[in-house]
Amino acid sequence: MSVTPIDYLMSRRSVKFVRAPGPDDEQLAQILQAGMSAPDHGRLRPWRFALIRGAAIGRLADLATNAARSAGLPLTAEKEANTRRWLAQVPLLLGVACQLDHSNIKIPEHERMLATGAAVTQMLNAAHMLGFGAYWSTGLGTYLDEVIETLGFDGLDYRFMGYVAIGTPIQETAAPERPDHRQFVSEWAGI
Template identity: 35%
Template sequence: MSLKNPAALEFLLSRRSRPAKTLVAPAPTRDQLVPLLTAAARSPDHGKLEPWRFIVIENGAMARLAELTETCGQSLGKTPEDIAKARSQFDLGHLAVAVVEVQKPSEKIPAIEQTYSAGAVCLALLNAALAAGWGANWLSGWQSHDPAFCKAAFGLAGNERLAGLIHIATEGAIPPERPRPDIDALTDWVSE
């Protein structure tokens, strides 16, 4: 029997990501982060494959990732503006969780469903952080999709890719509300 949880529904109806550039110290401690990771791991995992894993990027690793972003961006011919934007999440970051999609062989679970599961973990971690009172933002960027960056930064294997970087720290500013999707325009009802 399902129990109603009006507070959880109200949270979901009003949740709002916090821009990563507005997050300030302190970030969660390891003890504060573990319950958030635990909540995220309760996401649908399509056949109990757990097609994802976490890499916690603590403050001390941010400068290395910023420099690596610069180096990879230059080798890819990215503009200085693209490089500056991509590295800013590390230059300004305090803590981030890399959610790594891990494709696992399965006769029953298609690869795309494993990708969806990793995306669900990203959103669950984002929402858990927000519900716990932290500011949080889900970022990616060109470097997140560059195999050379991902291998050098995180040691990703051939069956792995970065689903997202969830930045978590203290909310430094309340973001303005933004327009939300028109549900009527996006919804079809099928009754027959």
């Protein structure tokens, strides 16, 4: 039985453990371009993406680890080793930021963040449709000024929203159980 596009869409799941090859230039362009179809009030295009690849991923791990220690955050040697082991195999990280644009008082700030999140969802789906694994996380100094400023997103003009790791799944994972949508839906029929 063939898998329909809607079935395939619903089979998306996060895949944390990925390795090379990551997307080639054309596939990466498709993934990023899919983000451009996100709903976006006012066409503000608030999303920004930093490509972090190869040796730069190790440098980000150094930066985030040092920043976490300087900030006094609890970071055990075991947690650091696990993170480094994971990242050593990841071919591509996309840093995700939302440009806040304080001059725009017509469209609330949270709508810009929703548009950026929607762009990431588009990209997670595009990565899935191209056969890659992808995973959005907010570790690696996502909330530390030193890290996000080094990535080019100062905390005044941008809200940093984490990283999307993309690559070839290291192992096949079963699709997780999903809740029945009816749990979350009510019908409003007027007053």
